[in-house]
Amino acid sequence: MLQISRTLTLPDTELTERFLRADGPGGQHVNRTESAVELRFDVASSPSLPEPVRARLLSRRDRRMTDEGVLVIQARRFREQARNRDDARERLADIVRGALAAPKKRLATRPTRASKERRLAGKQQRGKLKQGRSRDWSGE
Structure with a gap:
């Protein structure tokens, strides 16, 4: 039994090692x-997975996810099989924990007037700098 959170556990029968x-x-x-x-x-x-968690896991662009929806984790960090086994299970738990919380919706905001003016002032300054370079180079 792999404990993901207080409410979610994955039985060992669903894991293939x-x-x-x-x-x-x-x-x-x-x-x-x-x-x-x-x-x-x-x-x-x-x-075992709730539908929203499953959808979030499947929608992730992860090279470890096959086309059939199987998550494959390889653990070879340690020399002992038992430590690699624990490492693989912990990494799986971390991935599933990451999908438990729904991502926050982005609130559309508008740039402030001051930030627009700073951006335009920076563009003007950069343009003048470039314009000054071209005059100096032409020999005038």
């Missing part, structure tokens, strides 16, 4: 043990 050989330091040991973890979670067909 695959262990594979990791690259990196470890000597001969790294060639013999399968310490890296690939954690898969089917977001599209998970009955």
